[in-house]
Amino acid sequence: MSSTLMRRLGVGAFAASLASLACAGLALAQEAAPAAAAAAEAAKPKLDTGDTAWMLVSTALVLMMTIPGLALFYGGMVRKKNVLATVMQSFAITSLITVLWFIIGYSLAFSDGGPYNAYVGGTSNLFLKGIGMESANALAATIPEYVFMMFQMTFAIITPALIAGAYAERMKFSSMLVFTALWSLIVYAPVAHWVWGGGMLGSDGVLDFAGGTVVHINAGVAGLITALVLGKRKGYGTENMAPHNLVLSLIGASLLWVGWFGFNAGSAVAANALAGVAMANTQIATAAAALTWMFAEWAARGKPSVLGIISGAVGGLVAITPAAGFVDPMGSLWIGIAGGITGFFFAVYVKHWLGYDDSLDAFGVHGMCGIVGALLTAVFASPAVNELGKGASVMTQLYGVGVTIAWCAIATFVILMIVKLVMGLKVEQSAEVEGLDLRLHGETVH
Numbered sequence: 001m002s003s004t005l006m007r008r009l010g011v012g013a014f015a016a017s018l019a020s021l022a023c024a025g026l027a028l029a030q031e032a033a034p035a036a037a038a039a040a041e042a043a044k045p046k047l048d049t050g051d052t053a054w055m056l057v058s059t060a061l062v063l064m065m066t067i068p069g070l071a072l073f074y075g076g077m078v079r080k081k082n083v084l085a086t087v088m089q090s091f092a093i094t095s096l097i098t099v100l101w102f103i104i105g106y107s108l109a110f111s112d113g114g115p116y117n118a119y120v121g122g123t124s125n126l127f128l129k130g131i132g133m134e135s136a137n138a139l140a141a142t143i144p145e146y147v148f149m150m151f152q153m154t155f156a157i158i159t160p161a162l163i164a165g166a167y168a169e170r171m172k173f174s175s176m177l178v179f180t181a182l183w184s185l186i187v188y189a190p191v192a193h194w195v196w197g198g199g200m201l202g203s204d205g206v207l208d209f210a211g212g213t214v215v216h217i218n219a220g221v222a223g224l225i226t227a228l229v230l231g232k233r234k235g236y237g238t239e240n241m242a243p244h245n246l247v248l249s250l251i252g253a254s255l256l257w258v259g260w261f262g263f264n265a266g267s268a269v270a271a272n273a274l275a276g277v278a279m280a281n282t283q284i285a286t287a288a289a290a291l292t293w294m295f296a297e298w299a300a301r302g303k304p305s306v307l308g309i310i311s312g313a314v315g316g317l318v319a320i321t322p323a324a325g326f327v328d329p330m331g332s333l334w335i336g337i338a339g340g341i342t343g344f345f346f347a348v349y350v351k352h353w354l355g356y357d358d359s360l361d362a363f364g365v366h367g368m369c370g371i372v373g374a375l376l377t378a379v380f381a382s383p384a385v386n387e388l389g390k391g392a393s394v395m396t397q398l399y400g401v402g403v404t405i406a407w408c409a410i411a412t413f414v415i416l417m418i419v420k421l422v423m424g425l426k427v428e429q430s431a432e433v434e435g436l437d438l439r440l441h442g443e444t445v446h
Contacts, residue, residue: 005438009285047134048142052273055151057141061262062154066161067094069259073314074165075250077307077360080244081435082169084443088298089173093161093180101153103127108189110152110197112139118200120190139196140269147350151266152192159188159215165360166223170233173440176424182415183222187408195400203393206400207381209278210320212374213404219269220367221405222412224359229416230425232357236433246306253310257286260317277385278324282317285336289316294339299350308344315343315365319373323380326389331380338376339369375402 071090075083097105107125124130131145140148148199160180167176194201195208208214231239243249264282268275293312300306319339320332327335346364358364380399381389419425431439438444 032133039140042201046142047144048270050346051142051269051270051272052144054275055140055147055266055269056268058262059147059151059154061259062151062158062266063259065256065259065263066090066154066158069252069255070161071248071252072160072248073256073310073435074168074249074360076245076248076252077243079169079241079435080445081437083244083248085436086164086168088441089160089164089168089176092173092177093112094157095259096177096180096183097157097160098153098226100181101149103157103158105184105189106149106152107154108185109192110139110149111186112198113193117198118203119194120199121193123168124171137380142270147267148269151269153197155211155263156188156192157213158343159211159219160184160222160365162215162219162362163226165225165366166358168359170230170426171226171358172424172427175419175423175444178423179226179419179425182419183362183412186415187222187411188214188218191404191407194403200398201403204399205393205396207326207327207377207388207392207397208322208374208400209377210264210321212370213379213400214315216318216321216366216370217401217404219372220363220365220370221408223362223366223401223407224356225412226416227356227358227363228415229413229420230357232355233359236357237355238300243307250306250310251269255315257313257317260321261287264321266324276387277328277440280329281320281324281327281332284329285320285332285339286313286316288333288336289313289319289340289343292316292337293344296341296344311343311347311361311365312340315369318343318366318369319369319376320372324364326382326392328378328382328385329381331376331382335373335376335380340370342372343369371401 005046025138041091055138063314067090071087074090075087078086104123104126106128107123108121113120128149132151133144135145136143137148152254160183163183180357190199192214195206195214196202201213206213235241260282261279265275265279268278282385290313292307293315294304294309295309302368310403316339318333323331323335343365346368347359348360351358351361351364375394375397378392381392383390416425427436435444
């Protein structure tokens, strides 16, 4: 056989070997592709029925906090001639914010804002566009995004409803609706994005498990600004403005207490141990704060009151909210005690020393207890409860509190001035005397 033929046969054999190897490699690649796809699919978080069930329950509990909880809590504390107007505010706000959250609020708070994401979300979820039956928000990967959207909606509802405690018995209903709509989009949605939606405060390490900054400091500061801009009620400081029915307020406070388990334990966004410790912390802090306010009032005034103990309970609920998923039960006890003392001091003494008319203590209870709770979150944060507690810093918390106060105060003031200029804010004095039930709504409690 010639050398030429030998070389040709060798080349042919080599080519055949290469072809054989290529075929084998292709076969292996074809086999590996489905395996890789399956592994990638398995690594993706899956919707969990247990988490979803718990979050459905939590959403209903948080909605109950506003209607009927807050409506009854506030409604019992005003004078009889204003009770219907007060409960109407909670119900109307619930309806208004629901529609606004569907249209644009959720998108501003929880979608990607692109180059402005540090400050506000984008418009990709306007009218809930882009949300499907199988979609999940990255912040809550094991529950349907519709459930996450609804859960966050209930937070967006109760926050402006809390502000109503500061302007009770004297704000025009029409002006209240316009103010609430503007405030929810200009103040609430951006702050929620800053803390929870991937914005600047959360990225900088500010801890807020369930809304101490987003909900309570926001609402409390807005309440104080609103009370100052509106001015005092006619007869404030000289006429008897005692609550007309504390049984209603006690029922409302009790509904708030129970509903708050959805608020705090639900913020774990899963049916897990973190939800369990958040629930335990909520119960312990609330009880501690209620007793603290009761004993403080007993010592200062000689008698423990129903109004005092239920106000203390709410103060404890507020104070533990930012810390519920970061501290252990001993930490929650101290936070509850601090919340009770703070709420009592500001609602009973500071308000009267400074002379502002925060009708139902929105600032004293929600604003100040929220500030104390936010700061103490860093003091008592336990990495054994939540790994995020490793980076807890009082200075970082103070930064988050300061930014929220500054933005809320300035934006709230501007919104109020615009509404005042366009349509007025406060009812006429004759309406205050007659009562808002009859003057604004043509109804009365018999």
